[in-house]
Amino acid sequence: MTNQPYDGYDPYGQQPQAPQTPQGWPGQGHQQGYQQGQQGYQEYDDPYAAQQYTQQWQGQTWETQSQAPVSAQVTAAEETAYLPPQGHEPSAPAPAPTPASAAEYGPATVAGNARITDAQRARAEGRSPIIEPGMQPAALTALLGLLLAGAAAVGTYALLVPLVVLQAVTAAGWFRLNGMWPARQGIALGFAGALAADAALLASDRSPSAILGTLGVWVLLALVLQLRSHADPDERMYGLMATVAASALAIVAGGYLAAEADAVTVGAIAVAVAVLARALPLPTPASVVVALLAAAGGGAAAGSMTGLGTSGALLGAGAAACALIGHRVAGYDYPSRFVHFTAGVALPLSAAAPAVYVLGRALV
Secondary structure, three states: OOOOOOOOOOOOOOOOOOOOOOOOOOOHHHHHHHHHHHHHHHHHHHHHHHHOOOOOOOOOOOHHHHHOOHHHHHHHHHHHOOOOOOOHHHHHOOOOOOOOOHHHHOOOOOOOOOOHHHHHHHHHOOOEOOOOOHHHHHEEEEEEHHHHHHHHHHHHHHHHHHHHHHHHHHHHHHHHHHHOOOOOHHHHHHHHHHHHHHHHHHHHOOHHHHHHHHHHHHHHHHHHHHOOOOOHHHHOOOOOOOOHHHHHHHOOOOOOOOHHHHHHHHHHHOOOHHHHHHHHOOHHHHHHHHHHHHHHHHHHHHHHHHOOOOHHHHHHHHHHHHHHHHHHHHOOOOOHHHHOOOOOHHHHHHHHHHHHHHHHHHHH
């Protein structure tokens, strides 16, 4: 009888083989993950291999993009202050450093820096920070001086017309010379003081005390007005000094009205000649000497036609010396063309008014 094995029974004693796990079953994935983990640990033992699995951040953070050192920002601003825009606007512009004061603008550069003044650039380039007004303003000064001389010979009220023009230009030119523009209130205050002084002179029979009294009142008035201002203390002090100086110059120009008519004629002619000679293309020392000599000669010639005689040379030289000081002040710190045609025209005549009055009283 043949022995047939039962189902599932091996008569020869062979062990059953373990069933193979089909691909994709969970057991296989676990085994593969374990093998990959072992391989990864071996690869991370190499520092260069670890860099392959390390995340590298290539972008710029807010600190690296916007918070550059202040010194680097200032240097970049100084180097690119005069360059035209490049047409690229960053998404997050860096905040501009706030300057502590105007003194931190940095040294002047010959190549050009928009954050420095023309005077600083001129000094850096070895040039003088003074520009003379030139021949055109000198011609206007001479014309106004001749009008004063001719009007003084006509009479007091005729002299008042060119004098008012001189006082108005003096007040406006002084504010522009100090970089304060527009300054309508200060200009109006200075010009009003000049008109008040003229009226006081006419009312007091041309007494010089009217000039001193008006000057004292206007200084007090300017002080009160500046105290009512809401500006910064430094700005108020600067405005006070400019207002007082403009008012004083405009009022002092009224000395032509208080002086003798012959002295006004001689002094105005001498100033006209001196300013024209000063505008000649000569070295500064030679130009000053030539201007004083020309003024003395012009004063002597005008004195011979008036009652001063030879004393006109001394009056002309004294008036010219004061006029040249005013002429020099008008050319300081690279003023604009408007300054040259206001302060450059008026300051020589206004500064010469006290000398004309004092020397005229002493010599006539």
